[in-house]
Amino acid sequence: MKKQNKTGSIGVVGATAIGVGGMMGEGLYTLRGMAANSAGVWLPVSFLIGGIVAAFSVYSYSKLGMKYPDRGGAAKFLLKEFGDGLLAGGMNVFQYIGWIIAMALYATGFAEYACQLLGKSSSGWLGKAISIGIVIRGCGN
Structure with missing residues (x-):
């Protein structure tokens, strides 16, 4: 039996599972039909552009998270930058x-x-x- 983490913190595996689950569950399974309806034949191009934008976003968040390790996430990044x-x-x-x-x-x-x-x-x-x-x-x- 695996020992429970009592600190309430999320590890690398847990954070990765949340991120991938959110992208897959919300982005692919839930919104694909709506996107196909809106983009039509341009759906593959729209997914490619969305993937590029998401890659830049993930890269930025990972760099900010390494520079300012805190549980505050994006709110903390804004406070650090703008006071x-x-x-x-x-x-x-x-x-x-x-x-x-x-x-x-x-x-x-x-x-x-x-x-x-x-x-x-x-x-x-x-x-x-x-x-x-x-x-x-x-x-x-």
């Missing part, structure tokens, strides 16, 4: 709102799957209710 003031606070609020919007997009994709499983249309009230419930639950954590 504890209105600019850093405003950018952190903007980032939080962006996460809520991204969560709403993922929730919409998940609601489509859930409605299909139930044999219902996702454009009706049920799809919206599932999406709103997911976002409210996610913001409560």
